[in-house]
Amino acid sequence: MTTELxxxxxxxxxFADTVVLDDLSFTVRAGxxxxxxxxxxxxxxxxxxxxxxxxxxxSGTITLAGEPLFHERRGDTLVAAGERHLxxxxxxxxxxxxxxxxxxxxxxxxxxxxxxxxxxxxxKEEAEERARGLLDMVGLAGKLDAYPSQLSxxxxxxxxxxxxLAMRPDVxxxxxxxxxxxxxxxxxxxxxxxxxxxxxxxxxxxxxHAMKFARDVSDRVLMFNEGRIIESAPxxxxxxxxxxxxxxxxxxxxxxxx
Amino acid sequence: MSTGxxxxxxxxxxxxxxxxxxxxxxxxxxxxxxxxxxxxANRLVRGVALAYTEGFRGLPALVVLFWLVFALPGLGFQLExxxxxxxxxxxxxxxxxxxxxxxxxxxxxxxxxEAATAxxxxxxxxxxxxxxxxxxxxxxxxxxxxxxxxxxxxxxxxLVFLQDLTFQGQIVRAATGDTAATFAGLLVGYxxxxxxxxxxxxxxxxxxxxxxxxxxxxxxxxxGPLVTEGAR
Numbered sequence: 016m017t018t019e020l021x022x023x024x025x026x027x028x029x030f031a032d033t034v035v036l037d038d039l040s041f042t043v044r045a046g047x048x049x050x051x052x053x054x055x056x057x058x059x060x061x062x063x064x065x066x067x068x069x070x071x072x073x074s075g076t077i078t079l080a081g082e083p084l085f086h087e088r089r090g091d092t093l094v095a096a097g098e099r100h101l102x103x104x105x106x107x108x109x110x111x112x113x114x115x116x117x118x119x120x121x122x123x124x125x126x127x128x129x130x131x132x133x134x135x136x137x138x139k140e141e142a143e144e145r146a147r148g149l150l151d152m153v154g155l156a157g158k159l160d161a162y163p164s165q166l167s168x169x170x171x172x173x174x175x176x177x178x179x180l181a182m183r184p185d186v187x188x189x190x191x192x193x194x195x196x197x198x199x200x201x202x203x204x205x206x207x208x209x210x211x212x213x214x215x216x217x218x219x220x221x222x223x224h225a226m227k228f229a230r231d232v233s234d235r236v237l238m239f240n241e242g243r244i245i246e247s248a249p250x251x252x253x254x255x256x257x258x259x260x261x262x263x264x265x266x267x268x269x270x271x272x273x
Numbered sequence: 274m275s276t277g278x279x280x281x282x283x284x285x286x287x288x289x290x291x292x293x294x295x296x297x298x299x300x301x302x303x304x305x306x307x308x309x310x311x312x313x314a315n316r317l318v319r320g321v322a323l324a325y326t327e328g329f330r331g332l333p334a335l336v337v338l339f340w341l342v343f344a345l346p347g348l349g350f351q352l353e354x355x356x357x358x359x360x361x362x363x364x365x366x367x368x369x370x371x372x373x374x375x376x377x378x379x380x381x382x383x384x385x386x387e388a389a390t391a392x393x394x395x396x397x398x399x400x401x402x403x404x405x406x407x408x409x410x411x412x413x414x415x416x417x418x419x420x421x422x423x424x425x426x427x428x429x430x431x432l433v434f435l436q437d438l439t440f441q442g443q444i445v446r447a448a449t450g451d452t453a454a455t456f457a458g459l460l461v462g463y464x465x466x467x468x469x470x471x472x473x474x475x476x477x478x479x480x481x482x483x484x485x486x487x488x489x490x491x492x493x494x495x496x497g498p499l500v501t502e503g504a505r
Binding site for chain 1 (some may be wrong): 310389392393398406410
């Protein structure tokens with residue numbers, strides 16, 4: 016048995032005339048922390064959105080936990096997956112978004128308990144206990160009754176992280192989770208994520224421009240350019256001795272900016 | 274003016290309020306059914322809802338009412354007059370309300386649906402737990418406008434001999450011969466009811482805003498006949 020949890024096999028994606036993913040293949044092992052870097056428009060976010068079933072590939076196969084993500088077996092043939100199959104596959108994965116996307120009609124505690132109750136079938140008390148523990152971990156034990164609109168961006172993002180972890184996912188997808196935040200608020204979110212990386216046995220795919228964070232938590236960094244991975248290495252190697260000129264150029268521009 | 278005439282006006286007022294209340298309730302049912310159906314993945318469902326909203330927005334409520342009261346009995350269906358009035362009014366207002374529902378649902382950011390998908394909610398859970406509670410907040414102000422439209426449209430039923438406020442006003446006018454005072458009284462009467470309804474809607478609006486943790490509400494999409502604060 017392989018320990019590959021995620022496999023992209025020759026995945027293509029175009030939006031109109033733009034090639035977003037170009038014959039892309041890569042794998043992620045269970046428990047691995049992988050950071051995706053590269054210029055905007057290079058396809059990083061699309062990869063996370065595909066794993067979350069929010070975007071379908073044009074061609075190629077994505078395999079998650081041994082099952083094709085967008086295909087299901089009907090008899091001997093593989094057909095396009097229906098909602099039922101997608102729901103089964105989504106049990107493995109959850110995602111934290113750049114804009115937090117908390118539910119504004121629910122208080123903090125209910126944002127975190129709603130899916131465990133309605134999707135996982137937990138009793139309300141059990142879901143609340145789980146949620147309190149997670150909200151305590153992200154430093155928001157005092158905000159259980161607040162509405163998202165009453166929180167800072169950093170606080171909202173920490174709730175979003177707690178909400179995602181409450182689903183006990185195998186794979187946590189982090190899509191530029193600090194890009195909408197001031198440096199100070201971004202730092203508090205990154206601290207929480209360092210904590211998560213230390214304490215949770217979860218596979219993480221992280222799109223970020225926070226290079227120090229990437230260096231601290233990842234096992235491997237993938238450098239994207241124009242829908243392809245042009246370099247893949249452990250963080251120390253990729254950041255200190257990048258092999259590709261395009262990677263050096265990109266890292267210089269990111270460092271200049273910060 | 275005699276006590277008997279005052280009592281007539283009171284009876285008329287009750288009929289008008291009944292028509293408004295029942296018309297609003299049934300209108301809401303039509304509005305949600307048609308508004309959500311217009312967003313259905315099923316083409317047939319979408320088509321039926323589109324035919325209803327486009328059809329009834331184009332038909333004068335008065336002609337629909339005449340049809341229900343005077344033509345339908347010829348086909349063997351005799352409706353209770355009050356019900357015929359409520360049905361005609363709610364079919365009309367429901368068609369406008371359907372656009373409000375559709376617009377409000379579409380105004381909920383796609384990112385909310387994506388977040389709900391990422392938590393593995395079913396499509397119906399996404400609608401029920403995430404989209405509708407937010408959409409309803411956006412629906413309240415335009416629904417308030419439609420409610421006042423509905424109130425004003427109830428006066429049409431006097432033409433099919435339902436004894437609403439306008440009908441009883443005509444009786445009072447005939448009895449007293451004072452046309453100017455009677456119609457002035459009616460105008461004030463409808464105005465006061467409209468004012469009360471608008472106040473009530475404001476309260477609901479504030480409650481709705483509070484359900485999103487806000488102290489004020491941004492108004493939702495305005496669809497259908499508009500009665501703005503300034504014009505009233």
